[in-house]
Amino acid sequence: MAARDYGQYCGVTRALELVGERWALLIVRDLLVGPRRYGELAAGLPRIPSNILAARLKELQAAGIIRRVPHSRVIVYELTPYGSELEPLVLALGAWGFKAMGEPREDQVITPDSMTMALRTAFRPEVAAGLPPTSYAAEFGPATLLIRVDGCILAVDRGNGPADLAFSAGPAVRRLISGELAPGRAITTGAVKVLAGSGDLLERFATTFHLAA
Structure with missing residues (x-):
């Protein structure tokens, strides 16, 4: 269900096909903090277009990375166990990117x-x-x-x-x-x-x- 196909048989390639689209890892980042409603995800990513957010959520669900679950009479998105395995990767990317942040x-x-x-x-x-x-x-x-x-x-x-x-x-x-x-x-x-x-x-x-x- 990847939005992009690199045409290579490789674990890194497959990972990029699943979470390499723009905004995908930021959605994962926020869900690593905890489950979020659609509106909470949108508020936490103020520059994401609503159609892109909806598309990324569908792609991540199809890949088995996130799921929709009922919580206190509302629907929230949360990481699956497979999606939670991305935490060390996200933390490592954060540490690597920190070196090049500069001033905001x-x-x-x-x-x-x-x-x-x-x-x-x-x-x-x-x-x-x-x-x-x-x-x-x-x-x-x-x-x-x-x-x-x-x-x-x-x-x-x-x-x-x-x-x-x-x-x-x-x-x-x-x-x-x-x-x-x-x-x-x-x-x-x-x-x-x-x-x-x-x-x-x-x-x-x-x-x-x-x-x-």
């Missing part, structure tokens, strides 16, 4: 799901395992997330809540995660604003979430 353009947006996956990509469980449990309430532009780290376990939820450190950060969070911007410097320059809690915990955040640029 004015027309580029951050969504809660994209930032959630970015945090999962940057998460260092082997480091977090040696640190005390810590919660962060973070505002990344329009994306407000509650981040809980307990040993090697990471949980990221939309919204706000009690946290050890509450902070807001714009695009400079990329430089913080990459190590280009020291946590103390990020605070003194206003790149990161501490809203509640001890600013010293930003050092722990930057240690827990790190990707080399």
Whole structure:
């Protein structure tokens, strides 16, 4: 049911035929965060035309990557076990693409799901395992997330809540995660604003979430 046929008998070729069409992997990325209604997927991908979203969902369903299921009296899309196997690939692509991100353009947006996956990509469980449990309430532009780290376990939820450190950060969070911007410097320059809690915990955040640029 692939939209494109490369005419080669190869696993990489087949993977591209299944998820290589434009927007397909971004749909998978958002569904890795959790099941989504059609409208939620559209809101998380604000530039996708509705006919393309509908087509990609049909293609991914036909390939056995996603499925439609009833949930609380509505229909949601979720990954199948086969589709969930794409998580390591998506995280690896995120880490690889991070090296070439640069500064954002004015027309580029951050969504809660994209930032959630970015945090999962940057998460260092082997480091977090040696640190005390810590919660962060973070505002990344329009994306407000509650981040809980307990040993090697990471949980990221939309919204706000009690946290050890509450902070807001714009695009400079990329430089913080990459190590280009020291946590103390990020605070003194206003790149990161501490809203509640001890600013010293930003050092722990930057240690827990790190990707080399």
